[in-house]
Amino acid sequence: MNRNPNVANDNLVNRRWFCLTPAVLAIGLHTILLTSSIYHELGFNLSIYSSASLISWLVSIQIIFASIKRPVEVIAIVMFPLTAAALLVEWTSDSTNILSSTFSSGMQSHIMVSLIAYSLLMLGAIQALALAYQHHAIKKHKPTGLVKKLPPLHDMESLLFQILDFGFLFFTASLISGFLIFDDLFAQHLIHKTVLAIIGWVTLLILLIGRHISGWRGLTAVRWSIVSFCFLVVAYFGSKFVLEVML
Template sequence: MHPLLPSLIAACLYTSATAYQGLRITQRKVADKRLLALLGGIALLFHGASLFAQMYHSGGLVLDFFYAASLIAFAVIALTLIACLRIPVENLLLLLFPLGALTVVLAHFMPSGTTQLIDEEPGILLHILLSIIAYGMLTIAVFQSLLVLLQDHQLKNKQPSGLIKNFPPLQTMESLLFSFLWTGWVLLSLSLFSGALFINDLFAQHLAHKTILSCFAWVVFAVLLWGRHQLGWRGHKAIRWTLAGFCLLMLAYFGSKLVREFILHI
């Protein structure tokens, strides 16, 4: 199947789900979680089909800048939909569905910066999988932190919007944030460990910046989690540390890929 059709179908489904959820919020009503899950699940199927058609080749995998962004968005949405089965995080989908629509379209229409194939050795694929899931979980944490910031601001100003009125209590929102952070940090730890185990030289010329910045991000998240446990960090301080760690992590991965693929062409 040509990847254009599933890409467009996925984008339309993501957009439809966003429009439906936004409409329910403006009406100050709760969106049907089952309908959101249905639209999101079908969109993920087409998103996955598009990614497979674009990325998989007989000699290995192509994981350029826009494919990687689309793949991480796929993972983020999938993790959030799974989380929705147990915890009240469906409001995150209002931010994540547009991200999915944007990345799946860009992955198809934007020019590829590289044609380098990734070795399909199991250890390398495990490292890539752990990295993507870790980035996905920490991306969810960042979006959750932004919602916590918005909720805290509106509650302090006593002007809760329709969106905020559908949120769980602020304490629950912060607890969910740190649950995502703990899970993402553990996965990031496993990702770094698997990289050290299966990649011959993590500090090779094209991996040095990625490795160093990822380690810095790991330290930032570790300090944040220690501060939460030992000092009771919460609110704006926790959000600032979350954003700092996420920026380092995204700079490590997407910054290095952007420079390599579109500037250095390697």
């Protein structure tokens, strides 16, 4: 018996939103809690834990919007528990790093663009890990129930590079705005962040050029995208961890 494809698609959409509706409600609660923790009478609290919670919140919102058109459920399966964990750690920590609310509009724009870039590349890293898992399962001829429900490899790779393209644009804008706003990016207390961020940007650029010229895909794309994100993680969270947690 032939099934109506329109009915099948409608059922898929209904199941997707049935699963995502609790996530939307959770993000609403996260928004309230995040606002109360970040806004401070002296400025904005962007401690390592508040920053992690804010970035995970941004990633979760991107997943919700992407789910309207794209099959991103596997990213949600990984990201939503991480978001909950980040929020829990933030609320059980008393770490603070207050940034003045009198920052210029340029500085505020730089911070926002940087956070969006970070969240997009984190989204890309999770997608890359899902792609690697799918590759491994198919190669071993042991596709599990989760792998069977994933889109084809071509679609997974296409989604990965769409995320990375947007992430690269915001990453580039973040670096450019940083060089325009700060005149001491290569000072002793910032040089490690600057160098690591540039290395991460160059790594991502090489991947995108390799994709365009040589058709890089599969595990090659996975490795380069994860390496780029790792440089970004160390650049942003490395010094924060040392200053706010270890010292």
